[in-house]
Amino acid sequence: MLEKPIGGEKRVFMTGNEVVAWAALAAEADIMYGYPITPQNEVMHYWTRLAPKYGRSFLQTEDEISAGFTTCGGVLSGKRAFTATAGPGNILMQESMTMAEMMRIPTVLVVQQRGGPSTATVIYSQQEVTMTCFGGNGEGLRIVYSTCSHQELYDYTIKAFNVAWKYRFPVFVLGDGYQAKMRESLKMYDPATKGIKMVETQPSLGLAGVPGVDREPSHLRNTYNTEEELCEVVTNLVKEYNKVVPEVVEYETFETEVAEIVLLGHGIVTRAAQAAVKTLREQGIKVGHFRPITIHPFAADELRAICKHAKKLIVIESAQGQFERIVKEAIYGESVPMESYFKPGQGVTGEEIVEYVKKGL
Amino acid sequence: MSVVPNMPKSWREETKPHKFCPGCGHGLVLKALGEAIDELAIQEKVVFGCDIGCSLLSWDFFNCDSVQTHHGRTTPVVTGVKRARPDRICIAYMGDGGGYAIGAQHLVNAAARNERITAILVNNCNYGMTGGQMAPTTLPGMKTQTSPYGRDTDSMGYPTQGPEMVAAIAREGAYVARGTVANVRQLKRYIKSALQNQIDGNGFSFVEALSGCPTNWSTNAQKTWEFIEKEMPQYFKVGEIKTPGKKGE
Ligand SMILES: Cc1ncc(C[n+]2csc(CCOP(=O)(O)OP(=O)(O)O)c2C)c(N)n1
Numbered sequence A: 001m002l003e004k005p006i007g008g009e010k011r012v013f014m015t016g017n018e019v020v021a022w023a024a025l026a027a028e029a030d031i032m033y034g035y036p037i038t039p040q041n042e043v044m045h046y047w048t049r050l051a052p053k054y055g056r057s058f059l060q061t062e063d064e065i066s067a068g069f070t071t072c073g074g075v076l077s078g079k080r081a082f083t084a085t086a087g088p089g090n091i092l093m094q095e096s097m098t099m100a101e102m103m104r105i106p107t108v109l110v111v112q113q114r115g116g117p118s119t120a121t122v123i124y125s126q127q128e129v130t131m132t133c134f135g136g137n138g139e140g141l142r143i144v145y146s147t148c149s150h151q152e153l154y155d156y157t158i159k160a161f162n163v164a165w166k167y168r169f170p171v172f173v174l175g176d177g178y179q180a181k182m183r184e185s186l187k188m189y190d191p192a193t194k195g196i197k198m199v200e201t202q203p204s205l206g207l208a209g210v211p212g213v214d215r216e217p218s219h220l221r222n223t224y225n226t227e228e229e230l231c232e233v234v235t236n237l238v239k240e241y242n243k244v245v246p247e248v249v250e251y252e253t254f255e256t257e258v259a260e261i262v263l264l265g266h267g268i269v270t271r272a273a274q275a276a277v278k279t280l281r282e283q284g285i286k287v288g289h290f291r292p293i294t295i296h297p298f299a300a301d302e303l304r305a306i307c308k309h310a311k312k313l314i315v316i317e318s319a320q321g322q323f324e325r326i327v328k329e330a331i332y333g334e335s336v337p338m339e340s341y342f343k344p345g346q347g348v349t350g351e352e353i354v355e356y357v358k359k360g361l
Numbered sequence B: 001m002s003v004v005p006n007m008p009k010s011w012r013e014e015t016k017p018h019k020f021c022p023g024c025g026h027g028l029v030l031k032a033l034g035e036a037i038d039e040l041a042i043q044e045k046v047v048f049g050c051d052i053g054c055s056l057l058s059w060d061f062f063n064c065d066s067v068q069t070h071h072g073r074t075t076p077v078v079t080g081v082k083r084a085r086p087d088r089i090c091i092a093y094m095g096d097g098g099g100y101a102i103g104a105q106h107l108v109n110a111a112a113r114n115e116r117i118t119a120i121l122v123n124n125c126n127y128g129m130t131g132g133q134m135a136p137t138t139l140p141g142m143k144t145q146t147s148p149y150g151r152d153t154d155s156m157g158y159p160t161q162g163p164e165m166v167a168a169i170a171r172e173g174a175y176v177a178r179g180t181v182a183n184v185r186q187l188k189r190y191i192k193s194a195l196q197n198q199i200d201g202n203g204f205s206f207v208e209a210l211s212g213c214p215t216n217w218s219t220n221a222q223k224t225w226e227f228i229e230k231e232m233p234q235y236f237k238v239g240e241i242k243t244p245g246k247k248g249e
């Protein structure tokens, strides 16, 4: 059995799905549960090839309902368990992820967004934002990282496990078909060499000793009898979640300090927005860019601060306003005008953003 | 002058040549189905549902009203149509992943309720559309993208015996058979009997077809046929398994 998947640091050139598999290995993930779906398949393909060499496991389930719930079972057993999916599979995983929210089960789910609704395309979109952030019959008590590069896929897959196990809320890495399938260079590393310590896992079931004799039995519950009882449970969950928010919220800004026009975009669209900022700045146009890394929870205060001096916001996304809804909620009451540039299920380039911005001057 | 090959009347010429890979078994199954529809003269009444899997490529295959559903959900969509329009001949066309993995609950319950629909399932031992992962029907030891060291029966079990399972659940009146693209005449006979069973209102009807996926098996023509004719029958017995009025074997 090989010991460490990655010793020290290593520059590599690979697809995003391969990156996720390596990151999960480096993060000491014990088991992946999964079901095939494009554009996520190769996470499983690489994991099934690599995992046995490092004593890790894999189960291909009969569908994503099962993959989500087996992940819950693995986590309840104290294993660093994860799954990955996309599109219609993400829909089916929402059921188990609500159980994870309610019962504080630290699951990790990597989503490679594809076009929707329905089966639609296997290529790319940012149309799984609402579902990944707020899916299920609950309050969205989860943490969602919207990555933009292979380096981030690596970094945040590792981080996802730690944030999940530290705070015990389900964590999602929200990628997309471009990131999944594209090849790009990045640095893979052993988390330890960066001072990243993997948060220890805890079993909730199957502990040592005779339940009721040596220890209290685990009686894990997700059903309640009265409205009052449930209201109290959920209020407490929300309180705990809100406590976590300032510790996990992440964002990036690009030249927003003296920007008149601020581009808002997340995930891979940030790369087009960053390119546009560069071009437009060279032409003397005062443009900046704000990008949430945790798309949920959202860095609302930081965006509000930008709204105070910006003359216009432009929301750019490969969906019809799913990200815009999050933005609107975050800055409710601000008076800065807002425009939108939506391309549901289609990629966005820096050039077209430049063109759009200049047309509006 | 171009010569148009002989095709079933119910096929839609404008969408031919079809979109399956060269050497794929789906085309042969749909040929058998097309001829069965012609011979029973039911084209006008057919509602054809196809799954997500390579079966999705048949969404415009026939001159029949057709609906592309979700992965695994063709059985319930078609059941819904049949319950609303009992005068239609409703066909659910799916792969082995769609039918035996994600859609297994639907197949089991449609059989248990003896839904008057016809399900046709293409068994190609893998998930074709998504690039060749392990399916419930993958043979022991067979290498796929998610069983790169071969299907390990200890942890992943044995190939699902679909028709046998359906026959065990279905009530009297159901028709269940397993055919193969290696014997298209016989396959057509089974499909015809299955459709006739629906026309007669007897009960659920189900035909599995052993089929090839040269693209994901990485086989040439000879190896593909060897696999269908020699390997697959070792686990999947071809024949009628349940017919109305007869006891299942
Ligand atoms: C809910 C959901 N999960 C996964 C998929 C991805 N998917 C599309 S086709 C397919 C497999 C198809 O295999 P099979 O049913 O055996 O048909 P074949 O392509 O082999 O004919 C899968 C897993 C999907 N579309 N929807």
Ligand code: SF4
Binding pocket: B019, B020, B021, B023, B024, B025, B026, B054, B124, B128, B129, B212, B213, B214, B215, B216
């Ligand atoms: S991938 Fe396989 S099942 Fe799909 S069309 Fe090609 S040969 Fe047929």
Ligand SMILES: [Mg+2]
Binding pocket: B053, B095, B096, B097, B122, B123, B124, B125, B126, B127, B128, B135
């Ligand atoms: Mg198949």
